[in-house]
Amino acid sequence: MELLDASFGALADPTRRAILARLALGEATVLELAKPFQMTQPAISRHLKVLETAGLIEQRVDGTRRPRRLAKPALDNIDQYLDTLRRALAANYDRLDQVLAAMDRNPDSTPNQRKTGGSK
Amino acid sequence: MELLDASFGALADPTRRAILARLALGEATVLELAKPFQMTQPAISRHLKVLETAGLIEQRVDGTRRPRRLAKPALDNIDQYLDTLRRALAANYDRLDQVLAAMDRNPDSTPNQRKTGGSK
DNA sequence: AAGTTATATAACTAAGACGTTATTTATGCA
DNA sequence: TGCATAAATAACGTCTTAGTTATATAACTT
Numbered sequence: 621m622e623l624l625d626a627s628f629g630a631l632a633d634p635t636r637r638a639i640l641a642r643l644a645l646g647e648a649t650v651l652e653l654a655k656p657f658q659m660t661q662p663a664i665s666r667h668l669k670v671l672e673t674a675g676l677i678e679q680r681v682d683g684t685r686r687p688r689r690l691a692k693p694a695l696d697n698i699d700q701y702l703d704t705l706r707r708a709l710a711a712n713y714d715r716l717d718q719v720l721a722a723m724d725r726n727p728d729s730t731p732n733q734r735k736t737g738g739s740k
Numbered sequence: 741m742e743l744l745d746a747s748f749g750a751l752a753d754p755t756r757r758a759i760l761a762r763l764a765l766g767e768a769t770v771l772e773l774a775k776p777f778q779m780t781q782p783a784i785s786r787h788l789k790v791l792e793t794a795g796l797i798e799q800r801v802d803g804t805r806r807p808r809r810l811a812k813p814a815l816d817n818i819d820q821y822l823d824t825l826r827r828a829l830a831a832n833y834d835r836l837d838q839v840l841a842a843m844d845r846n847p848d849s850t851p852n853q854r855k856t857g858g859s860k
Numbered sequence: 861a862a863g864t865t866a867t868a869t870a871a872c873t874a875a876g877a878c879g880t881t882a883t884t885t886a887t888g889c890a
Numbered sequence: 891t892g893c894a895t896a897a898a899t900a901a902c903g904t905c906t907t908a909g910t911t912a913t914a915t916a917a918c919t920t
Contacts, residue, residue: 621754622754623752623753624751624752624757625754626752626849628749628751628752628799629748629749629752631744631748632744632745632748632749632752633745633908634741634742634744634745634899635872635908637741637744637821640825643828643885644824644828644829644832645828646832646835647762647832649866649867650866650867650868651865651867659908659909660909660910660911661866661867661868662867662869662909662910662911662912663908663909663910665867665868666868666907666908667868668910669868679769683866683903683916683917683918684865684866684867684916684917684918685865685866685867686866686867686868687898689832690825690828690829690832691829692829695822695825695829696820699822699826701757702815702818702819702822704764704832705764705810705813705815708763708764708765708810709764709810709812709815711764712764712766712767712809712810714901715766724780735753749877753877753878755878759877763886769896769897770896770897770898771895771896771897772872779879780879780880780881780895781897782879782880782881782897782898782899782900783878783879783880785897785898785899786877786878786879786898787878789898790877803887803888803896804886804888804894804895804896804897805887805895805896805897806897806898811894
């Protein structure tokens, strides 16, 4: 699943998330996107390429401009992955040893927690 | 939202996602985690620190071992963020210009697409 | 055709990520 | 005590990322 590599990697950068936030309001060109972020146009173009490779945005051709907008495939993919994690998490919390572990890790009940014998 | 930086960054690495997949089956120690991945123990320890900083896993103390398990906060946080993107995406797709854009970007209908006279 | 505008690409630099081996710290055990 | 084991940390090399400036490409404008 290397699309996940690209997708999560793309989302890990605050500038790229800001770009997505801007695109959430509607499509925008490179220069429009570059304006609010004090950063050069080439830098934004690179970020856009990363986002597009990740499947998070799409291009459109309009003369010399290339307005970008949000795309869905990556989001669906990510959602699906996170779902498996959520499920596993829920399942683990239902297990007894997880409950015991939770008690064990509470510093109030056992100052210096152990479990083999009980000393130090 | 720099927790998102950490969370998405953590999920961008395939080794770390594999670690999470293993932890989805239940808690495991560093050495147990290191075994399947042919990688040294220090490397795994670093990955675990990244995952923990991101809020994706937790530790437990058991003598000299530190079994890890999945944690929820980061997932909730991520879910919430993705939700805003999903919403924006849906909203954008409801707009007329987005629909026109979709047609415009279809290479079959217009070989060298323009639009100065059409929408915008 | 010539100039302008929108974007992409190239070449470079600085910083960060990810792996290694060697060593340290902390606990358990004889 | 002293040795063994689990995990963390240090120091280091290498590859990747994110930014810069300079330049190239493509399309619109006159």
